[in-house]
Amino acid sequence: MTLRADTPPTTAKVRRFSTAQRWVHRTTAALMGVCVATAACLYVPQLAELVGRRDLLVTVHQWSGLALPVPVLAALASRAFRADLGRLNRFGPHDRTWLRAALHRDKRPASRPAAKFNAGQKLYAAWIAGATLVMLATGLMMWFTHLTPLLWRTSATFVHDWLALTIGIVLAGHIGMALADPESRRGMRTGKVSRDWADREHPLWRP
Amino acid sequence: MNEDVHQGVNDEHPEERGTPIGRRVFLGTLALGAAGVVAAPPLQRGLERFLGGAADKDPTGLTGLLPNGGGFRYYSVASSVPRKNAGTYRLTVDGLVERPVNYTIDELRAMPQTRMVRDVQCVTGWRVPDTPFEGVRLSRLLDAARLRPTARAVRFTCFDGTYTESLTLDQARRADVLVALRMQDKDLGHSHGGPVRLYVAPMYFYKSAKWLSGITVTDEVRPGYWEERGYDVDAWVGRSNGRDDDPTS
Numbered sequence: 001m002t003l004r005a006d007t008p009p010t011t012a013k014v015r016r017f018s019t020a021q022r023w024v025h026r027t028t029a030a031l032m033g034v035c036v037a038t039a040a041c042l043y044v045p046q047l048a049e050l051v052g053r054r055d056l057l058v059t060v061h062q063w064s065g066l067a068l069p070v071p072v073l074a075a076l077a078s079r080a081f082r083a084d085l086g087r088l089n090r091f092g093p094h095d096r097t098w099l100r101a102a103l104h105r106d107k108r109p110a111s112r113p114a115a116k117f118n119a120g121q122k123l124y125a126a127w128i129a130g131a132t133l134v135m136l137a138t139g140l141m142m143w144f145t146h147l148t149p150l151l152w153r154t155s156a157t158f159v160h161d162w163l164a165l166t167i168g169i170v171l172a173g174h175i176g177m178a179l180a181d182p183e184s185r186r187g188m189r190t191g192k193v194s195r196d197w198a199d200r201e202h203p204l205w206r207p
Numbered sequence: 208m209n210e211d212v213h214q215g216v217n218d219e220h221p222e223e224r225g226t227p228i229g230r231r232v233f234l235g236t237l238a239l240g241a242a243g244v245v246a247a248p249p250l251q252r253g254l255e256r257f258l259g260g261a262a263d264k265d266p267t268g269l270t271g272l273l274p275n276g277g278g279f280r281y282y283s284v285a286s287s288v289p290r291k292n293a294g295t296y297r298l299t300v301d302g303l304v305e306r307p308v309n310y311t312i313d314e315l316r317a318m319p320q321t322r323m324v325r326d327v328q329c330v331t332g333w334r335v336p337d338t339p340f341e342g343v344r345l346s347r348l349l350d351a352a353r354l355r356p357t358a359r360a361v362r363f364t365c366f367d368g369t370y371t372e373s374l375t376l377d378q379a380r381r382a383d384v385l386v387a388l389r390m391q392d393k394d395l396g397h398s399h400g401g402p403v404r405l406y407v408a409p410m411y412f413y414k415s416a417k418w419l420s421g422i423t424v425t426d427e428v429r430p431g432y433w434e435e436r437g438y439d440v441d442a443w444v445g446r447s448n449g450r451d452d453d454p455t456s
Contacts, residue, residue: 045281049398052283055436089229126229130236138244153449155247157332159240165273 012195014207016116016187020078025188027071034064036171039164065139068132087116088125094204095119115204124174131167135160279327279335281398284432285367288397288418296402298386302362302424304352312388312402318343321385323408326455328444330411334452340406342387346380348422360428363405364421372405372416372431373440376424383408383456386419409456410442 017025038061041051051057075081094113101111102120112118117125141148141156148156178185184201187193198205243250258273293312301307322341328334349361354376361379363372378384387406388395395401400417407414413433434440439447444455 043280045398048281048283052285052287054282054284089227090225091228092225095225095228122229123232126232127236130233130240133237134240134243137240152244154251154332155244158247158251159243163240163243 013192014195014198015191016193016198016207017191018078018080019191020075021081021084022188022191024071024075024081028068031064031068031071032171035061035068036168038064043161043164062139062143065136069136072129084116088122091119091122095122109200109203113204114202116202116207118202124170128167128170128174131163131170134163135167138163279399280329280331280333283367283417285369288367290397291366291402291418293402296420298403298420298422300348300352300422300424302422303355303358303426304349304424305355306352308348308352310348315343315386315388315403318347320388321382322389323383323385323406323456325383325408326453327412328452328455330413330438330442330448330450338390339392340385340387340408341389341392342385342403342406344382345384345386345405345422346382348386349376349379349424352424354424357426358424360425362421362423362425362429363416363419363431364423365416365418366420367418370416370418370432371429372414373425373428373434374407374414375428375441378407378441381409386422387415407442409444409454411438411444411448411450413438414442 038057041047042054042057042061048054092115094115096119098112098114098119101108106112138156138160141152142160178188181201183193183197198207296312298310298315299307300310320341321344322339324337324339326334326336327338345361359376361374361376363374365371374384385406385408387404388402390399395404400415400419403419405414405416405419414431416431428440430440441447444450445452446454
């Protein structure tokens with residue numbers, strides 16, 4: 001993107017996400033939110049006691065879980081989304097530098113080189129995608145109890161429970177980091193971020 | 208800035224080359240999930256032992272929130288459940304009987320009490336070992352009501368307004384089926400189905416209806432709440448619902 005001469009550089013905006021990408025994030029976040037909320041009401045005794053309605057909660061949880069991968073699958077039709085998947089997949093030497101700095105709690109921008117996505121975002125994207133599919137598979141094994149041998153169902157419950165706890169913690173980290181960075185949230189909300197922010201947080205990104 | 212970054216051809220973005228580590232993390236997570244399912248039985252046993260021990264020393268009760276943390280889980284199918292106490296609670300026995308009865312808690316307490324210590328096994332997998340239940344044998348209440356010859360089954364209703372359960376007459380007459388007033392040597396609390404619940408020791412715990420308010424003798428088994436939603440009517444622990452848990456009674 002070339003800046004127009006009459007635009008002061010401090011307020012310049014660069015496009016970060018397309019409309020399709022923002023809607024994928026919105027719908028996935030909403031479905032994940034429903035999954036987490038219903039799971040909490042099914043699982044945490046105090047909430048279960050407060051809410052009851054177990055049959056309804058189970059149905060809502062099952063269908064929102066089943067729908068969870070749909071926005072991402074649908075977005076594969078979008079060229080911009082596929083391009084970002086490619087960016088999330090590929091790790092360069094700068095990602096190693098970024099991860100090393102993150103491990104040493106080195107917050108200086110110079111030691112955190114990143115292209116459109118930093119190494120932490122890449123790891124999160126790959127892990128949450130895998131974890132969601134594991135939740136879906138183990139969830140289906142618990143839902144359609146006659147499809148798999150009986151021992152599998154107890155094992156699926158075990159994995160589903162512990163992975164749910166892990167996802168809850170990681171998701172809280174994801175939301176916490178977004179809350180700490182208003183410009184990053186603006187990028188996901190409006191699709192655009194300031195040139196300053198992009199240069200500081202994603203110096204290797206060439207929008 | 209990192210010198211690694213600018214290696215290679217100038218017009219190539221750093222994000223368009225590199226190792227496909229994202230794909231490896233994604234596939235690795237899937238593989239780990241599958242391995243978790245395979246390794247679950249020993250892992251689960253170990254964790255139950257460890258967390259069970261930790262829960263005994265944990266004043267915060269947070270271990271109870273962890274999976275396999277041990278203890279009971281609260282399940283209710285109704286939106287809210289009214290609270291009943293000794294003053295407001297009544298247990299009705301009716302249907303195909305000569306003498307329909309209304310019991311108060313005091314009247315139930317005045318009858319001979321039976322105490323049993325068995326494991327509780329839920330159909331969703333959790334098990335609570337060695338749990339004492341105490342109450343009146345169901346067979347005693349049925350005998351007191353004098354069944355008509357056409358009686359074949361018993362239907363249970365609950366004051367949550369929604370839940371129902373059922374047993375055949377033979378099952379209902381077993382010595383290990385109680386109308387329970389106490390659990391873990393305490394009066395049954397509301398969240399455990401108090402003041403009075405059913406306790407069917409040899410069956411999965413969904414048969415042990417909480418907040419029991421009605422016992423109706425019928426001429427055939429009418430499937431209960433969860434049974435209309437796919438659970439087995441004859442819910443013997445280890446021999447139903449596709450599960451192979453150790454029997455509880």
